[in-house]
Amino acid sequence: MNKYPTEPLKCWNKAKEIRENYYRDYATAKENGAIRWAGGAWSFGAIPAGLGDDVYCLTGEPYGASIAWNKEFALECQEATEKKGYARDLCSYMRNYWGSIILNKYLWGGPFPKPDFIWQDHICCSHAKWYQVASELEGNIPSYCIDVAVGPEGEVNKNRVDYVVGQMSDGISWLEKTTGRKYNDQKLIEAVYNECLSTSLWAEVCLLNKTIPAPLDEKTMYSLYVLGTLMKHSKIVADFYQELLDEVKDRVKRGIAAIPNERCRVMSDTQPPWAFLKVFRYLEKYGCVSIGSLYTFGLIGLWEEKPDGTWGARTTPQQKGMKIKNREEALRILAEWNLAKPEWQHFYSPQLKSDMMIRIAREWKLNGVMLHYNRGCEGLSLGIAENRLALQKAGFPVMTFEGNMGDEREFDETRTMARIDTFMETLELKKVEYTMS
Amino acid sequence: MIEMFKEWCDARHEYAREWKQKNPKGKVIGYFCTYVPEEILYAVDILPVRILGSHEPQDVTEPHIFGMYCPFCRDCLAQGLKGRYDYLDGIMIAQSCLHIRQAFTSWQLHIPVGWSYYLPMPNNLQSRFTLPYLRGELETFKKSLEKWLGKKISDSDLDKGIEIMNHNRGLMKQVYETRKQNNPPLTGLEAMYIVVSNQMICKREHSVALEEMLKKLPQRKLERETGARLMLVGSEDDDTEFVRMVESVGATIVVDDHCTGSRYFWNETKKDNDRLKAIAERYVTRPACPSKDWPQRTRLPHLLKLAREYNVQGAVLIQQKFCDPHELDIPATDRMFKENDIPTLFLEFDVTVPVGQFKTRVEAFLEMLSQEALF
Numbered sequence: 001m002n003k004y005p006t007e008p009l010k011c012w013n014k015a016k017e018i019r020e021n022y023y024r025d026y027a028t029a030k031e032n033g034a035i036r037w038a039g040g041a042w043s044f045g046a047i048p049a050g051l052g053d054d055v056y057c058l059t060g061e062p063y064g065a066s067i068a069w070n071k072e073f074a075l076e077c078q079e080a081t082e083k084k085g086y087a088r089d090l091c092s093y094m095r096n097y098w099g100s101i102i103l104n105k106y107l108w109g110g111p112f113p114k115p116d117f118i119w120q121d122h123i124c125c126s127h128a129k130w131y132q133v134a135s136e137l138e139g140n141i142p143s144y145c146i147d148v149a150v151g152p153e154g155e156v157n158k159n160r161v162d163y164v165v166g167q168m169s170d171g172i173s174w175l176e177k178t179t180g181r182k183y184n185d186q187k188l189i190e191a192v193y194n195e196c197l198s199t200s201l202w203a204e205v206c207l208l209n210k211t212i213p214a215p216l217d218e219k220t221m222y223s224l225y226v227l228g229t230l231m232k233h234s235k236i237v238a239d240f241y242q243e244l245l246d247e248v249k250d251r252v253k254r255g256i257a258a259i260p261n262e263r264c265r266v267m268s269d270t271q272p273p274w275a276f277l278k279v280f281r282y283l284e285k286y287g288c289v290s291i292g293s294l295y296t297f298g299l300i301g302l303w304e305e306k307p308d309g310t311w312g313a314r315t316t317p318q319q320k321g322m323k324i325k326n327r328e329e330a331l332r333i334l335a336e337w338n339l340a341k342p343e344w345q346h347f348y349s350p351q352l353k354s355d356m357m358i359r360i361a362r363e364w365k366l367n368g369v370m371l372h373y374n375r376g377c378e379g380l381s382l383g384i385a386e387n388r389l390a391l392q393k394a395g396f397p398v399m400t401f402e403g404n405m406g407d408e409r410e411f412d413e414t415r416t417m418a419r420i421d422t423f424m425e426t427l428e429l430k431k432v433e434y435t436m437s
Numbered sequence: 438m439i440e441m442f443k444e445w446c447d448a449r450h451e452y453a454r455e456w457k458q459k460n461p462k463g464k465v466i467g468y469f470c471t472y473v474p475e476e477i478l479y480a481v482d483i484l485p486v487r488i489l490g491s492h493e494p495q496d497v498t499e500p501h502i503f504g505m506y507c508p509f510c511r512d513c514l515a516q517g518l519k520g521r522y523d524y525l526d527g528i529m530i531a532q533s534c535l536h537i538r539q540a541f542t543s544w545q546l547h548i549p550v551g552w553s554y555y556l557p558m559p560n561n562l563q564s565r566f567t568l569p570y571l572r573g574e575l576e577t578f579k580k581s582l583e584k585w586l587g588k589k590i591s592d593s594d595l596d597k598g599i600e601i602m603n604h605n606r607g608l609m610k611q612v613y614e615t616r617k618q619n620n621p622p623l624t625g626l627e628a629m630y631i632v633v634s635n636q637m638i639c640k641r642e643h644s645v646a647l648e649e650m651l652k653k654l655p656q657r658k659l660e661r662e663t664g665a666r667l668m669l670v671g672s673e674d675d676d677t678e679f680v681r682m683v684e685s686v687g688a689t690i691v692v693d694d695h696c697t698g699s700r701y702f703w704n705e706t707k708k709d710n711d712r713l714k715a716i717a718e719r720y721v722t723r724p725a726c727p728s729k730d731w732p733q734r735t736r737l738p739h740l741l742k743l744a745r746e747y748n749v750q751g752a753v754l755i756q757q758k759f760c761d762p763h764e765l766d767i768p769a770t771d772r773m774f775k776e777n778d779i780p781t782l783f784l785e786f787d788v789t790v791p792v793g794q795f796k797t798r799v800e801a802f803l804e805m806l807s808q809e810a811l812f
Contacts, residue, residue, distance in 0.1 A: 085768035089505065089759055122560055125535050128731040129765040135732075136769070143732050147561035149532060150570075159573035163559065166566030347535070348555060349542050375505045378761055382535050385503050386543060 003287075004213045004257035011243050015224055018240060022056075022230050023066075027106060027113045029056040035179060038115035038134065040127055041229035041299075042341075044146065046191035046334055047168060048119055049233055050183045051175060058115065060130060062229045064093025067100060067107055068274040068406035076103060078407055086133075091126045092376035092406030101137045117178050118143035119171075123347055124379030142178045144171050152348045153340040164335040165328070172327070185327045191233040192330045196302070196316040196337055198232050201241035203301035203313035208248045209291045210364050213257030215248050218268060218290035219280035220258065228300030261287040261432050264367045264424075267360055268293045270374040270381055271405035276413055282420060286429045291364050294357050295380065298342025311359055314340065343380065350383025354390030361396050368397040368427055370420075376404035399423035438650050438657070439627045445634035445643075446677075449486070452638060454524050456484055464526040464586075467550075469513065469541045471636070471701045472531035472558045472726070476716050477579055479640060480590050480598030485529075487636035488513050488522060488540070489675055489697070492788055495519075501543040507536040507757040508788040509673050514540040517548045527552030527585070531720075532560070534728045534762050552585045554578060560729050562721050571717040579713065595712040602706065605640045608647040609702040615654050616691045617747050622657040625669070625690020626680045632698050633675045662687070665806045668744055669693040670770060671755035672763045672786065679790050683753070686800050692747040694740055695755075700724045728762035736766065737773045744779055751806050753799075754783045780806060 009015075029036045034054035039045075041059040048055050067074050077099020082088055084102060086095065104111045118135055120143070122128040128145045135143045146167040150160035176183050202225060209216055216224075224244060227237045250256075261284075268290050272279065280290055297303070302314035317324065317333055324330045338344070346353030361369060369391050374381045391398050401419050404410035424430075445452055453465050466478055467488045478485045490512025497518040498511040516522055517540075528550050530541040545553050556578055559567045579590050612631060615622050623631075631650075635643050664687035669680075674695045683690065693699055704723050709715035730736045744752065752774050756763045767783065774781045782802040784795060 085771065087756075087764040087767075090761060090764055122731075125728045125761045126765065128560070129727070129762070132731045132734070133765065133769075145561065145732055147559055147564070147567075149557060149560055151555070151557040157577075159570060159577070160557070163566050163570035166570075167561065167564050170564065170566070347538075348557075349545070350539075351542075351546065373503050373505075378505070378535055381503055381505065383539060383542060385499075385501050386546060389500060 002260035004255065004260055004262060006257050006260050009220065009247060011240070011247055012223075014240060014243070015227060018227055018236060019230065023108050026056045026058045027108065027110060029054070029113075035181075036113060036115045037117050037119045039119040039131065040121060042123070042338075043119050043121045044168060044334060044338070045119075045231055046188060046195045046233035047171060047331075048175060049191035050172065050185060050188035051179055051181050052184065052187070057119075057231065058113070059230055060097050061093045062226055063100070063107070064096040064406055065271065065274050067096040068092065068408070070107065071275050071408055073105070073107060074275070074406065074408065078409075088407070089375065091130065091378065092404050094126055094130045096406050097130070098133060098137060101134060114138050115141060117141060117175075118145075120145040122147045123149045123344055126378065144174050146171060148338065148344070149347060150339065152345050152352055156336065156339050161332060161335050161339070164339070165331045168331045168335065169327075185330070188327060189324045189330045190235075192324060192334050193316075193318055194235050194238045195233040195334065197318065198228055198234075198238040198241050199300055199302040199337075200313045200316045201238065201245055202228050203297065203303050205241065205245050205248050206292055206297045206301055207312060208252050211252045212265075212365065213255070213259070213262040214265065214289050214291045215251040215256060215258060216292075217258035217280065218292050218296055219277050221292055221296045222272070222277070225296050225300055232300055259284045259287070259289045262289050263287040264289070264427055264429055265365060266290050266368045266370055267357075267364065267366055268295070269357070269369070269371045269384065269387065270295055271377055272372060273403040273408065273411045274405055275408045276403070276411055276416070279416060279420070282417060285431045286424045287432045288424065288427075288429065290370070291366070292360075294342060294353065294360060297360065298356070301342070302337060302340060303342055304340070310363055346383050347379070350386035351390070353383060354387050357387055357391060358394045358396070361391065361394070366396065368399065368423065370423070371398060371400045373400050373402045374405050375402060375410050376406045397423070397426060438653055439623075439630060441646050442627070442630040442634045445638045446630050449637045450521055450524070453484065453486055456639060457524055460484075465524055467522055467525045467528045469528070469530040469537050470533045471696045472533055472720055473529055473556065474531070474575060474578070474716050474720060476595065476598040476602050476706060477575065477582065477590070478598070479601045480594040481582060481586055481588070484639055486522075486525070488516060488528075489633070489636075490788060491516060491521070492676065492678070494788060498543075501547070502539050505759055506539055507672070507759045508786070509757045509760075510536040510540040512788045513537065514543050517544045525550055527554070529554045529556065531556040531558040533558065533726050534760070536760065554581055558720070561731070562725060562729050563731070563733060567721055568714065568717055571721060572711070572714045575713045575717055592712055595716075599706045599712065599716065601640045605635065605644045605647070606702040606705050608644055608651065609635065611651055612647060612654075613692065613699060620659065620663050621689060621691055622654045622659060624659065624661075624684050625667075625693075626677060626684055628690070629675065629677055629680055629698070632701065636697070636701060664688045665803050666691045666748055666750045668747065668749040668752045669695060669698070669755055670740060670752050671695065671767070672757035672760040673697050674755050674786065676786065676790055678792060679786075679795065682792050682796050683799050686796060687803050688799070691749060692743050694724065694736075694743060696726060699743070700726070726762060727766040730766070734769065737769065740770065741773060741777055744774070744777070749779060751780045751782065751802060753802075754781050755786055756783070757786050
């Protein structure tokens with residue numbers, strides 16, 4: 001007998017459709033004379049939105065992750081990159097992405113769709129260099145990159161914001177020069193509102209996972225948060241996250257659970273080994289649900305401490321009643337909003353990340369933590385060993401497993417499952433029998 | 438003539454402890470990256486000491502830094518965890534790669550020091566907003582130092598710091614200049630001792646030793662064949678064993694592009710009424726670390742210029758295992774050298790290097806170079 005009722009998400013197919021349209025629209029953009037740009041999932045997509053409504057992007061990390069899910073193509077990409085002389089311990093998303101360019105194969109068929117320009121930001125060593133190489137591989141595509149590594153949110157000051165905003169502002173002139181289009185500040189302002197809304201709404205969705213039983217599990221959340229990594233600045237994503245929030249609220253109200261026999265709650269960390277998401281299904285056999293992670297919550301989601309001391313969705317400029325009047329204001333809000341991103345904080349100290357993880361562990365009522373020591377991402381694995389020590393010190397059992405988000409050659413499935421068995425045993429859990437509802 | 442520099446390298450900790458005894462009010466700061474503006478530290482008579490590894494296998498960093506980060510950052514942290522830098526009054530980093538940053542942040546967490554500072558050195562060195570931004574950050578850094586030390590840092594203090602650094606840089610350039618000669622009066626190993634000791638010894642003292650040495654260098658003749666003229670390029674490298682081996686099999690290292698080498702001292706701080714702006718400009722325009730060399734590649738023309746000026750016959754591309762910034766640059770660097778008829782040898786370094794295996798590869802490389810000269 002199952003403990004809780006479960007049911008599929010009603011908006012699941014819509015999420016799939018948005019993602020499919022995104023990759024299709026990018027590939028076919030040139031048929032309609034539209035603009036294509038490529039850059040990272042964290043790049044300030046709201047800014048090129050000011051070039052018009054026919055601007056499509058391909059963000060590198062989700063594309064690299066999508067390739068990772070296709071084991072054969074991923075290997076082909078990785079080997080093509082290695083043949084060009086690039087080390088196999090570099091970011092695996094980046095290697096998958098480069099491989100796709102080198103092979104001239106788009107994951108969804110046809111040749112790799114060359115962007116008109118590159119629009120990137122930089123906080124990890126690999127960010128700007130990823131697209132420096134991509135630009136060279138594609139015949140020196142015009143490239144612009146904004147350095148956002150100006151220190152943690154708590155130390156943001158005018159000098160630091162000015163530096164980011166200055167680069168953004170020059171970036172707009174560069175976009176006009178590169179594309180020959182006149183820039184529309186109103187479209188920028190709309191995109192900034194959308195970005196603030198979508199990233200705050202995503203945090204609200206994650207917040208609902210404080211509920212027992214959790215209405216969402218992390219494997220499902222991966223398919224939802226990803227939309228924010230594709231085009232967090234778009235109305236499509238903001239609207240979808242509103243619809244998702246309404247549905248998850250309804251699930252909470254009706255006691256709909258992500259897994260039928262929740263009796264143990266954990267979180268993970270960093271990107272998962274995408275080709276092995278079955279790890280999360282395996283947890284379910286123990287009645288264990290991964291309710292998310294700082295990664296799923298804070299890669300795109302924006303948060304703040306609420307007056308009662310708990311973590312909640314960041315208050316948007318529109319909720320504060322702010323009217324963005326011009327380009328300068330829009331850029332400043334966009335910069336300040338992003339500099340508060342949870343997943344940008346640990347670049348300056350692992351302690352900042354540990355504090356957020358411990359907060360999640362407490363507020364989301366967790367029994368343990370599973371840290372993915374991710375060989376594929378030096379940016380998000382940064383300081384992870386210190387996070388382990390801090391979590392243990394705070395009293396949370398921690399399991400670690402090594403792997404690679406995008407290169408399955410570095411993931412040992414059998415050993416990982418065996419580790420999970422041991423970890424579950426230490427949490428005094430045995431496998432449960434359940435029926436699908 | 439060179440022994441002093443070697444002794445300084447070998448007895449770096451003893452030197453720092455003695456310096457503190459001689460300067461009871463003086464403070465010693467350990468720093469993790471050469472983007473740290475030492476001018477401001479010398480302005481207030483602080484001794485900046487670069488934290489480097491000891492090239493010994495160790496087992497103390499595993500709980501703190503995941504093994505996929507470079508061996509250099511783990512070796513540096515190991516020195517702190519083993520208490521070898523227990524004389525430090527503070528530590529500091531200027532933002533560069535993620536790897537070395539972890540040595541700094543774990544040090545902050547686990548090794549007590551009175552003061553620590555993270556300077557968010559810009560990564561985009563090619564924007565017009567970089568210089569004013571870094572100038573502002575240097576102002577904040579200066580204030581933090583003033584608060585810690587309880588005294589103001591005046592323009593004349595900064596002039597003093599700039600002068601100490603520039604004088605030493607000028608002398609180091611002269612030392613490197615002699616290596617352009619057909620028969621350089623210094624081996625690469627000696628040059629490595631000179632430049633590495635420079636990062637841990639009081640600049641005033643180091644400059645005196647350099648001046649003494651520069652007087653004698655014109656008369657110095659090495660009792661050895663120069664052999665193939667090689668250039669070292671890549672990640673942090675203070676591996677004297679490796680250089681000794683290379684120079685024992687028929688080659689001389691005549692120049693390098695390492696942060697432990699030429700990049701450390703290559704350009705000077707220009708005079709400007711706004712001292713902090715001048716210092717900022719020096720760090721923005723110095724030969725770039727690959728982590729900051731974008732969107733345009735400025736390293737490649739610089740490397741080629743060095744290779745030409747020093748009449749280099751081959752380049753050894755050195756990469757610390759897992760060093761992403763160099764891994765990202767090496768294919769382009771390799772291509773550039775080859776397109777300019779400069780053969781390359783790629784070697785991956787760890788805390789210790791397999792000298793025997795590397796010797797075979799270096800010998801094969803030198804044999805290839807000599808055949809190219811024949812045919």
